Amino acid sequence: MSNLLAEFFERRKKQLEKERAETIRSKPPTKTQLRNLMMTYLKHTGRFTHAQLKSRIFKGIQKLYNKEQKWIDAFVLVGSEEDEKRIGSRKKRAAGSSLRHKSPKIL
Numbered sequence: 001m002s003n004l005l006a007e008f009f010e011r012r013k014k015q016l017e018k019e020r021a022e023t024i025r026s027k028p029p030t031k032t033q034l035r036n037l038m039m040t041y042l043k044h045t046g047r048f049t050h051a052q053l054k055s056r057i058f059k060g061i062q063k064l065y066n067k068e069q070k071w072i073d074a075f076v077l078v079g080s081e082e083d084e085k086r087i088g089s090r091k092k093r094a095a096g097s098s099l100r101h102k103s104p105k106i107l
Contacts, residue, residue, distance in 0.1 A: 031058050038065040 029037070038061050042048045045068060053061060076083050 034058070035061055038062065041065065042068060 035058050039050070039053045042053060042061070042064055043050060047068070048064070053064075056064075076086065
């Protein structure tokens, strides 16, 4: 009887440990943790140094991080369909503007 009770308490103890660990893992990161993650990302992209970032506040670093993310999201692979569309539209605009803006030659 006491052996069963000891096993029950042991299983319950392990279950509570798992639940505690899960609640800790599911917490959102704090501002300081987010700031450190963003600083690390900005340092590894090669655009900023630790000295440049350490004096900035959370919002300043967040602006830089968001700007960097937009820049990366806007990347278009050379030779992709989207790149071909961009080049085609630029060529059309360039051809249209050169026709409109030609000055008459004076002889």
